[in-house]
Amino acid sequence: MSGYFSSPFPRRDAVGVAVANVIVGGDAPVVVQSMTNTDTADVDRTVAQVAALHRAGSELVRITVDRDEAAAAVPKIRERLERVGIFVPLIGDFHYIGHKLLADHPACAEALAKYRINPGNVGFKDKKDKQFAAIIETAIKYDKPVRIGVNWGSLDQELLTHLMDDNQANGSPMTAQEVTREAIVQSALLSAELAEEIGLGRDRIILSAKVSQVQDLIAVYTELARRSNHALHLGLTEAGMGTKGIVASSAAMGILLQQGIGDTIRISLTPEPGGDRSREVQVAQELLQTMGFRQFVPVVAACPGCGRTTSTVFQELAQKIEADLRKNMPVWRKKYPGVEALKVAVMGCIVNGPGESKHADIGISLPGTGETPAAPVFIDGKKAATLRGADIAEDFEKMVGEYIEKRFAR
Numbered sequence: 481m482s483g484y485f486s487s488p489f490p491r492r493d494a495v496g497v498a499v500a501n502v503i504v505g506g507d508a509p510v511v512v513q514s515m516t517n518t519d520t521a522d523v524d525r526t527v528a529q530v531a532a533l534h535r536a537g538s539e540l541v542r543i544t545v546d547r548d549e550a551a552a553a554v555p556k557i558r559e560r561l562e563r564v565g566i567f568v569p570l571i572g573d574f575h576y577i578g579h580k581l582l583a584d585h586p587a588c589a590e591a592l593a594k595y596r597i598n599p600g601n602v603g604f605k606d607k608k609d610k611q612f613a614a615i616i617e618t619a620i621k622y623d624k625p626v627r628i629g630v631n632w633g634s635l636d637q638e639l640l641t642h643l644m645d646d647n648q649a650n651g652s653p654m655t656a657q658e659v660t661r662e663a664i665v666q667s668a669l670l671s672a673e674l675a676e677e678i679g680l681g682r683d684r685i686i687l688s689a690k691v692s693q694v695q696d697l698i699a700v701y702t703e704l705a706r707r708s709n710h711a712l713h714l715g716l717t718e719a720g721m722g723t724k725g726i727v728a729s730s731a732a733m734g735i736l737l738q739q740g741i742g743d744t745i746r747i748s749l750t751p752e753p754g755g756d757r758s759r760e761v762q763v764a765q766e767l768l769q770t771m772g773f774r775q776f777v778p779v780v781a782a783c784p785g786c787g788r789t790t791s792t793v794f795q796e797l798a799q800k801i802e803a804d805l806r807k808n809m810p811v812w813r814k815k816y817p818g819v820e821a822l823k824v825a826v827m828g829c830i831v832n833g834p835g836e837s838k839h840a841d842i843g844i845s846l847p848g849t850g851e852t853p854a855a856p857v858f859i860d861g862k863k864a865a866t867l868r869g870a871d872i873a874e875d876f877e878k879m880v881g882e883y884i885e886k887r888f889a890r
C-alpha cells in the first residue's frame with residue numbers, strides 16, 4: 481500500500497517575495513494572478529477590468545506598460561482603484577523600453593507593486609546589460625520586486641545561437657529542442673544572477689519561463705526548480721482558445737504543482753471577442769481547488785445526468801447555486817469566515833443522489849424519471865427534509881442560505 485494514501489509532494493523551498501502585501505513563494509499558498517487586455521492609457525476601461533479581475537479573485541493583476549501614455553496612466557489607475565477600496569497589487573509589464581519608461585515616469589515606478597521584464601527584448605547586444613541594469617536599479621530605488629519573465633517567442637537569440645554553436649562543436653549531444661529548453665532556463669538564471677550582482681535581493685526576484693507546449697513547460701520548470709530556489713511564476717503562454725487552453729494549462733501546471741513547483745499561476749486563455757476576461761481567474765482557482773491546494777469558493781457537486789432523468793431541473797439548480805455562491809463570495813468571505821469549505825450536492829436521481837448528498841454539507845436528490853416526485857434534502861449527512869411541488873429549487877436555495885447563516889455567521 482506504500483504511497484497509496486500519501487499527500488502530494490511537499491512544496492519546493494522557494495524564497496518568499498513580497499509583492500506589496502501579497503507573498504509569492506516561501507510558505508505562502510500558490511497565488512492566482514491575471515492580466516488585463518485593455519489599453520492601459522485608457523484609464524476607465526483598465527480600472528473597470530482590474531476591478532472585475534480582482535472581484536473574480538485575482539490576487540495580483542498585470543497591466544501592459546508599453547509607451548509614455550500608458551506609463552502616465554498607471555498612477556491614475558492606482559488612485560482610482562484605491563478610491564473604491566481596491567488595493568490589489570498592480571504589476572507593470574515592460575518590453576523593449578521599460579528602462580526608459582520607468583526613468584521618465586517616477587510616479588508609475590512608484591505606483592506599481594512589481595515590474596515584469598523580458599530578458600529577450602530588454603535591449604540589444606552591448607546595450608542589453610545597461611538597460612537591464614537600469615531597470616534593476618529602479619527596482620532597488622523604489623524597493624520593488626521584479627519578475628524576470630523569459631518567453632519562448634522572444635528568447636535571447638544571442639544566447640540561443642551561442643548554445644547551438646557549443647552543442648554542435650561538442651558533436652550535438654542535445655537535440656535542437658533540448659538546446660532551446662536549456663537556453664530558456666539559462667536566460668532566466670543568468671538574468672537573475674546579473675540582477676543579484678547589481679544588488680537586487682533574491683527575495684525581490686521571481687522567475688518565469690513561458691512556452692506554449694505542455695511537455696516543454698514541464699521540462700523547463702522542472703529544470704529551473706532544480707537549479708534555483710527563486711520563487712516561480714507558472715504559465716503556459718499562448719495556451720489556446722476555449723477547452724484547449726484550459727486542458728493544456730491544467731495538464732502542464734497540474735503536474736508541476738503536484739511536484740511542489742510553482743508559487744503563482746496565471747492561466748492565459750484567449751477570450752472570445754468580447755468574452756469575459758475573468759474566466760482565466762476562475763480556471764486558475766478551480767485548478768488549485770480541485771487539486772486540494774487552496775479553497776476559493778464552495779464546491780457544488782452535480783451528477784452528469786443520464787437516461788434516468790430527462791429533466792434539466794437539477795442541472796439548472798446546480799448552475800444557479802454555483803453562480804450565486806461565486807457572486808456572493810466577495811461579501812461572504814468577510815461575513816461567513818470559512819464558507820469556502822462548504823460542499824453542496826445537487827443530484828439527478830435516487831441511484832447516486834442520496835449517497836452523494838450525504839457526503840456533502842447540504843445536498844438534494846431530485847426525482848428521476850418515473851420516481852416519486854419528492855426530493856430528500858440531507859444536511860450534515862442526515863435526512864433533514866423532503867421537498868415537493870413546483871418550488872423545489874427555490875426551497876432548496878433558501879435552505880442553503882439558512883445553512884450558511886447558521887454554520888458560518890460570525
Ligand code: SF4
Nearest residue numbers: 783785786828829831
Ligand atoms: Fe444518472 Fe441518477 Fe447517476 Fe445522475 S445520479 S448520473 S441521474 S444515475
